[in-house]
Amino acid sequence: MSLLRAKIQDVFNEPGCEKNRGKDAKARKVGCSRPLTPGAAAGGCAFDGAKIVLQPITDVAHLVHGPLACEGNSWDNRGAASSGPTLWRTSFTTDLTELDVVMGQGERKLFKGIREIKEAYGPPAIFVYPTCVTALIGDDIEAVCQRAAEKFGLAVVPVNAPGFAGSKNLGNKLAGEALLDHVIGTAEPDDPGPYDINILGEFNLSGEFWLVKPLLDRLGIRVRACIPGDARYFDIACAHRARAAMVVCSTALINLARKMDERWGIPFFEGSFYGITDTSDALRNIAELLVKQGADPEILGRTEVLISEEEAIAWKKLAAYRPRLAGKRVLLNTGGVKSWSVVHALMEIGIEIVGTSVKKSTVEDKERIKQILKDDNHIFEQMAARELYAMLSEHKADILLSGGRTQFVALKAKTPWLDINQERQHPYAGYDGMVELVRQIDLAIQNPIWCQVREPAPWDCQPAVGEELPRTKSENVTLHAVQEFSGTTAADFGEC
Template sequence: MIAPILEERKPSIRFQPGQSGTIKCESASISGAVSQRACVYCGARVVLNPITDAFHLVHGPIGCASYTWDIRGSLTSSSELFRNSFSTDLQERDVVFGGAEKLAAALDEIAAVYAPPLIFVYSTCIVGVIGDDVEAVCRAAEKKHGRRVIPVKSPGFAGHKSMGYRLACEALMTLLEPSHDQPAAGGINILGDYNLAGEMWIIRNYFKEIGLPVVSTFTGDASYETLLRAPSARLNVVQCAGSMMYLAGRMEEEFHQPWVKASFFGLDDTASALKKVADLVGDAGHRRRAEALINRETERVSRVIEPYRPRLAGKKAAIFVGGGFKAISLVRQFNELGIETVLVGTQTGRPEEYEVLSRLVQPGTVILDDANPAELETFMREQGADILVGGVKERPLAYKMGIAFCDHNHERKMPLAGFAGVENFTREINLSINSPVWQYARA
């Protein structure tokens, strides 16, 4: 079925060759849309969830807690606490009489059994509507138990996923504020990497080799203790710009830390990120070590991916991911492999990112914000895409259409960041595009 495109959706889509003007984005989804996009709570949760030794207590009915139970794919080197699901499981009587008392009781029960250094309390859609004063309950619990209890006011309807990112960043600032005054350390913080499949570990090791210690990570494999050291770092390196630019800005205001955007997806982006950071906080020695690492790894990875090139060259890719910054890296990465991007879209891209994308792709490439499956289907078909890069909801759509797929979201099992990530990405693209199944499926 080729679905017509809703009038209201047209400003968010560019599909005529040479069509110019800006992409409408950062707006609410249209009622009735089969949106691929999530809510404020989801945005807040994905940013904070990787903090390994925090209690993530979801204040609301059970759904919001159960849908986010151990799905993030972010790995830990220490506590596994964050992989449990904690909720107040609000019932009808709580909705009628208020849930604040139950929340306070839940916090008491947590304190009675565990000694958590840090508790995040996420308020979901109905909590504001039923009038629970979550902030007051958190303040009281913080005093009573001597632990940080930080409210994350994230009702689903208060904007979309990006608003949740911002609220999570605010919660992180609330956490960091008491650690304001610290002697400066030599290293850097990495913001916006969630250690999916161990990606943070790869990046951290690069900086270790260069001689730049990573002080704190937001929030992949982070813990309460490591987060508190963050204000002492000299530079914030922002990987997922969508979720963490706001935090970088706030940290610059409060702690006078400069920040820089850096992508670790693809050979070129990883190399320029490492060099950029070495130049900003290092000396000639750091720069030299960065270049040695880049040369060694680029050469090694190029050798590994060389045999795949003829199998991938000339293929056409479609990209539909969460943020614009990642989409930009992916287009570049496909270019490196000789694969043309014929469709690119995001859930929460920003205007300036769409500008970059427009310049990066060939004329005729479809660019779209907050797409629905019908639009993805229509344009993938029209554009003759061979592979789709996306998340869990897009996977079966692609397969049903006979299009290969690569998960670039929570469900990736192989790290796709850094030089090792380029190897894995190439292998994944190849195994899906050149799967033996297709020869039977496309008879």
């Protein structure tokens, strides 16, 4: 527990965070995460956050050491996609019961579970996640993992992030610490090159990174490790040989990027692949960082040629949607990097942003939003469901872009809704992803169902006593057909 406490304080003292640098020493130790309230939903615990960051490593076995419900509540909670191995889709848990806790069988059961996974699947590594129960009863996860690694000849990585340690965001950072302590730098690549980069905080949701990687391939840039989206254990182990890095989600893995820069001299920048301009800027920044690290400057010219070609294609595709979406009002109820990157992307095609949430955004994210919107009135820290419903029911927005938890608020307000969080079914990154995002927004807004659901229900239009109920167009057509039919005889039909 003392080791965990020291690790948490080290994560809170984050020099890479501009907000944290401005605090005094005492305030810095408290950290940025809000304390959890027992019995209240806090948007995920530290265990959940660690699992989110590490589970997309596809060829690794993820073993949860704790009661069965912990694994059941966290399995497959992201829409990450894999281009190969499927082991990460298999749930492994020690399934501790009350008897195991009372009899002190936790460590023995964990060792047995590691052995069974090794014999049945033979993965390159096993990640072990302690939970609240096993941390409280004092199971020595570090010792068990070390002994199992020596016994079975594979990497067994302890991810020391039990749920009670803090919020989901803290768990994200503790997962990065686990990679630094036990994975990155443990292997050497056969062919390091001057064009190798790391992408940090990219989860490959719905295969989004697969829309970006071909662009990098065309420039001759190799992604040494994408952490964690569609990652392989060996690639992450060799990530220390990359020449530059891009951080997509700084709230999750800024500590990983900073410490890799300190240990191995890998410079990084924070960017986004959402939107045409941001994608182009990200490609330019990657090329410039590589040149500073010794790559041939000719890559800068090739990057500009690629950007010019791809932007022309994207804008040509978007031209058809501009007149249909010009002046449409969008409300974003999301956070993090999407709080500013999606805003910028939508404004590029003439869509008006009536509001964006910054609940999970960093200070840098908020500053970017202010620079883009030029108005603080469109930024809200948190919007209650009642306020969100009032805004939508008063038709102050034409569509809501959010996660699945607020979709029913939009449906109750009879307003179009589009999922842009981890549960989404369509990739929105890169040039092609931007076209797909605009297409989905257009489909949602122009769907004829909204005209129908906004009409008053028949039982809300009852006539006064003695007044005839007005007929709809379809009822008039049916009545006319009945009247024509009533003037016929059996002879008109001939023989049956």
